[in-house]
Amino acid sequence: MPYYHDEVDAVLRALADPTRRAVVERLAKSPAVVSELAAPFSMTLPSLMQHLRVLENAGLVTSQKHGRVRTVSLRPGALDVLHLWLGEQRTPAEHQADRLGIHLTRTTSKET
Amino acid sequence: MPYYHDEVDAVLRALADPTRRAVVERLAKSPAVVSELAAPFSMTLPSLMQHLRVLENAGLVTSQKHGRVRTVSLRPGALDVLHLWLGEQRTPAEHQADRLGIHLTRTTSKET
Numbered sequence: 001m002p003y004y005h006d007e008v009d010a011v012l013r014a015l016a017d018p019t020r021r022a023v024v025e026r027l028a029k030s031p032a033v034v035s036e037l038a039a040p041f042s043m044t045l046p047s048l049m050q051h052l053r054v055l056e057n058a059g060l061v062t063s064q065k066h067g068r069v070r071t072v073s074l075r076p077g078a079l080d081v082l083h084l085w086l087g088e089q090r091t092p093a094e095h096q097a098d099r100l101g102i103h104l105t106r107t108t109s110k111e112t
Numbered sequence: 113m114p115y116y117h118d119e120v121d122a123v124l125r126a127l128a129d130p131t132r133r134a135v136v137e138r139l140a141k142s143p144a145v146v147s148e149l150a151a152p153f154s155m156t157l158p159s160l161m162q163h164l165r166v167l168e169n170a171g172l173v174t175s176q177k178h179g180r181v182r183t184v185s186l187r188p189g190a191l192d193v194l195h196l197w198l199g200e201q202r203t204p205a206e207h208q209a210d211r212l213g214i215h216l217t218r219t220t221s222k223e224t
């Protein structure tokens with residue numbers, strides 16, 4: 001799956017930067033206009049716009065312009081690709097623990 | 113939680129590199145000796161060792177030396193910090209979808 005690997009690569013590269021991660025954390029709460037996003041960081045607007053472009057190219061955010069105001073949102077399901085990748089990295093021991101957990105849940109729910 | 117944020121930062125920086133990600137993917141299957149890990153990559157052993165150090169510093173892998181052979185393993189729970197961070201980035205709409213999913217699961221299991 002070359003397309004999937006490119007997606008994982010773009011998302012992880014985008015999130016490896018603490019400023020971009022802080023933007024994602026802020027947008028997970030609600031969409032925001034660019035000036036709001038810039039406020040907590042001591043950086044110029046062009047620098048922030050560059051970070052937003054990286055996030056947009058990685059498929060993590062989308063933005064819409066209404067008049068002179070640009071609103072940025074976290075794309076729904078943006079981080080699904082990372083969930084998927086993480087799931088694939090479960091070790092045999094972790095899979096065994098999962099199966100034990102499922103077994104215990106089933107046993108417990110039968111008992112109640 | 114400054115310690116937690118440092119951990120997330122180290123893990124994401126480590127995983128942003130495709131070689132290091134390929135090493136993690138390989139180690140999720142089973143521990144491996146260094147020469148095995150080096151085989152699929154056209155890179156020198158010192159370069160690989162440098163990648164392994166980054167992964168080790170990020171808490172993702174551990175290694176043990178027996179005689180002249182060094183075996184590298186994925187640290188159990190190594191990626192938990194990333195699962196946690198991803199969970200925190202769920203948007204209000206995704207939380208609502210989660211609640212709907214839980215409601216449907218409960219309703220369905222009552223009916224059967």
